[in-house]
Amino acid sequence: MSPLLSLIAVTVLALTFSPAPVTGWRPWPHMKPNSSDLLYGGSKKFEGSSEFVHLRYHMGPVLTENITIHPIWYGTWERSQKKIIREFIGSISSVDSKRPSVSGWWKTVQLYTDQTGANISRTVRLGKEKNDRFYSHGKSLTRLSIQSVIKSAVTAKTNPLPTNPKSGLYLLLTAPDVYVQDFCGQVCGFHYFTFPSIVGYTLPYAWVGNSAKQCPGVCAYPFAVPTYMPGRKPLKSPNGDVGVDGMISVIGHEIAELATNPLVNAWYAGPDPSFPVEIADLCEGIYGTGGGGSYTGQLMEDHDGATYNMNGIRRRYLVQWVWNHLVNYCTGPNALDQ
Numbered sequence: 001m002s003p004l005l006s007l008i009a010v011t012v013l014a015l016t017f018s019p020a021p022v023t024g025w026r027p028w029p030h031m032k033p034n035s036s037d038l039l040y041g042g043s044k045k046f047e048g049s050s051e052f053v054h055l056r057y058h059m060g061p062v063l064t065e066n067i068t069i070h071p072i073w074y075g076t077w078e079r080s081q082k083k084i085i086r087e088f089i090g091s092i093s094s095v096d097s098k099r100p101s102v103s104g105w106w107k108t109v110q111l112y113t114d115q116t117g118a119n120i121s122r123t124v125r126l127g128k129e130k131n132d133r134f135y136s137h138g139k140s141l142t143r144l145s146i147q148s149v150i151k152s153a154v155t156a157k158t159n160p161l162p163t164n165p166k167s168g169l170y171l172l173l174t175a176p177d178v179y180v181q182d183f184c185g186q187v188c189g190f191h192y193f194t195f196p197s198i199v200g201y202t203l204p205y206a207w208v209g210n211s212a213k214q215c216p217g218v219c220a221y222p223f224a225v226p227t228y229m230p231g232r233k234p235l236k237s238p239n240g241d242v243g244v245d246g247m248i249s250v251i252g253h254e255i256a257e258l259a260t261n262p263l264v265n266a267w268y269a270g271p272d273p274s275f276p277v278e279i280a281d282l283c284e285g286i287y288g289t290g291g292g293g294s295y296t297g298q299l300m301e302d303h304d305g306a307t308y309n310m311n312g313i314r315r316r317y318l319v320q321w322v323w324n325h326l327v328n329y330c331t332g333p334n335a336l337d338q
């Protein structure tokens with residue numbers, strides 16, 4: 001499926017089953033088995049580049065104030081797994097990481113502005129966290145019950161998460177044994193905002209699932225490969241956890257889109273606001289120079305043979321690039337021609 005088609009499919013499903021569309025994503029919807037672009041080296045320069053992409057600003061708010069991310073850990077999470085994700089979030093604004101860095105990746109997101117010309121905030125912080133260890137809303141969540149999970153987190157009797165719609169982002173992270181509506185088939189994560197009627201506030205949020213048990217070949221690609229690609233070897237993941245290392249790029253994707261399109265009325269391409277194509281959608285599957293089709297682009301390898309494309313504070317990560325509307329193509333900190 002083309003990226004647009006898959007988005008439309010997602011949104012049509014969303015329209016059918018829930019009161020509003022959400023913007024969902026998986027790492028490589030345009031992968032075609034046996035197509036010529038499966039060949040390494042045979043890729044075009046910047047498939048994620050086009051004169052015809054009309055990413056436009058639709059006058060809605062973007063996140064220009066210091067951004068605080070509140071993770072909600074749903075189900076069973078190991079400390080080591082939380083650490084990988086926390087340090088990724090902590091790396092977004094870090095000035096100490098070696099280049100190419102996660103903070104260098106965020107610089108493309110900072111290029112986006114609101115009506116007043118204010119840029120997206122440089123500062124992204126890890127806020128308060130909530131554990132939902134005992135699956136408060138079960139092991140199978142819908143797009144609507146996700147909002148109830150967030151409601152439980154912001155209205156809890158002990159240590160509720162603070163509510164700040166202008167700079168707070170709520171990141172629901174589900175353990176490998178949790179199924180979420182459309183997970184694996186259509187999406188690996190999505191973002192939207194909560195409805196006041198359910199949660200009491202309009203809060204931008206994202207969900208990202210750990211796909212380790214359900215579909216690593218879909219959502220943790222290229223650290224796992226789908227069964228229909230025999231012969232393609234999975235790449236070694238940088239932090240030794242295929243599910244979580246795969247989540248990192250999806251988390252980056254969703255945070256970049258939340259910052260530039262928190263209420264789905266700011267930065268997106270496409271003629272119809274029900275089918276927004278956002279700054280990370282445009283660069284799905286592109287992690288380095290030359291990326292496109294199923295080719296990730298030029299990546300780096302550490303001394304253990306693990307693949308990554310950027311440095312965080314203490315770790316390495318593989319994160320997809322995002323659209324740069326000033327030059328009209330996907331950019332990232334590890335670009336070879338910068």
Ligand SMILES: *[C@@H]1O[C@H](CO)[C@@H](O)[C@H](O)[C@H]1NC(C)=O
Binds near residue numbers: 033034228
């Ligand atoms: C891909 O090519 C191989 C060998 O050429 C063939 O056996 C296989 O069925 C093809 N797969 C698809 C999905 O077309």
Ligand SMILES: *[C@@H]1O[C@H](CO)[C@@H](O)[C@H](O)[C@H]1NC(C)=O
Binds near residue numbers: 066123
């Ligand atoms: C935003 O973050 C910057 C840098 O971390 C800090 O200096 C500033 O005081 C913060 N502003 C607010 C309003 O919290």
Ligand SMILES: *[C@@H]1O[C@H](CO)[C@@H](O)[C@H](O)[C@H]1NC(C)=O
Binds near residue numbers: 107110111112113119
């Ligand atoms: C703010 O956005 C403008 C317009 O895209 C860009 O030229 C400028 O470099 C951005 N500033 C920062 C600090 O990223």
